[in-house]
Amino acid sequence: MEAEGLDWLLVPLHRLVSWGAAAAMVFGGVVPYIPQYRDIRRTQNADGFSTHVCLVLLVASILRILFWFGRRFESPLLWQSIVMTLTMLLMLKLCTEVRVANELNLKRRSFADFDPHHFWRWSSFGDYVQCVLAFTGVAGYVTYLSIDSALFVETLGFLAVLTEAMLGVPQLYRNYCHRSTEGMSLKMVLMWTSGDTFKTAYFLLNGAPLQFSVCGLLQVLVDLAILGQAYAFACHPQKPVPHTAHPASAKAL
Numbered sequence: 358m359e360a361e362g363l364d365w366l367l368v369p370l371h372r373l374v375s376w377g378a379a380a381a382m383v384f385g386g387v388v389p390y391i392p393q394y395r396d397i398r399r400t401q402n403a404d405g406f407s408t409h410v411c412l413v414l415l416v417a418s419i420l421r422i423l424f425w426f427g428r429r430f431e432s433p434l435l436w437q438s439i440v441m442t443l444t445m446l447l448m449l450k451l452c453t454e455v456r457v458a459n460e461l462n463l464k465r466r467s468f469a470d471f472d473p474h475h476f477w478r479w480s481s482f483g484d485y486v487q488c489v490l491a492f493t494g495v496a497g498y499v500t501y502l503s504i505d506s507a508l509f510v511e512t513l514g515f516l517a518v519l520t521e522a523m524l525g526v527p528q529l530y531r532n533y534c535h536r537s538t539e540g541m542s543l544k545m546v547l548m549w550t551s552g553d554t555f556k557t558a559y560f561l562l563n564g565a566p567l568q569f570s571v572c573g574l575l576q577v578l579v580d581l582a583i584l585g586q587a588y589a590f591a592c593h594p595q596k597p598v599p600h601t602a603h604p605a606s607a608k609a610l
Contacts, residue, residue: 515572
């Protein structure tokens with residue numbers, strides 16, 4: 358009788374918690390990029406952020422949206438992919454504008470050149486949009502033709518979450534090459550870690566497809582590796598190497 362008497366409180370509370378968790382899934386993934394976006398706007402320097410992070414998340418989000426047509430999973434995960442796609446396009450737009458503004462005598466590079474040496478290093482945001490639309494069109498057409506194949510659908514889902522699990526790898530590699538995390542927002546990585554931990558727990562508790570849970574755990578490990586880099590490079594900073602000054606037009610891309 359006592360439990361039944363509390364139903365008026367527990368049922369709305371459970372519903373409120375469910376809505377809160379769903380909202381966190383949809384918008385929580387974009388929150389880590391807010392401090393990085395603000396840092397880039399403030400400093401007008403995007404060198405510390407790897408735009409390949411945007412590439413990874415765009416591919417992962419598009420593949421996950423296509424996966425939804427073959428195997429319907431929870432709506433918050435679908436909306437998360439849509440919101441993340443828009444967010445990564447905004448990050449790309451800012452990074453491209455800042456990089457082009459900081460470069461003098463920059464030779465124009467476009468998606469239409471089909472030059473693999475300058476892939477994802479184009480001079481205009483419109484070129485990135487063209488690439489994303491081309492990838493979406495090809496992937497969507499292949500999915501349309503193979504949507505009745507269970508093997509294809511499951512493979513598509515695995516590729517989507519595996520690609521997302523590799524999110525931190527470009528940043529991890531960049532930090533390793535430069536032996537520094539300068540320009541990288543530590544707040545962003547801390548939010549990555551907390552968000553990926555929450556997301557993985559959400560997958561496990563809500564019975565999401567197995568691919569989501571396994572790759573979520575992998576993503577948390579990559580986040581922890583980046584935090585380890587930040588700690589290691591802070592404890593053992595690289596000594597600056599004396600060099601002669603170069604004109605601004607010779608800046609590295």
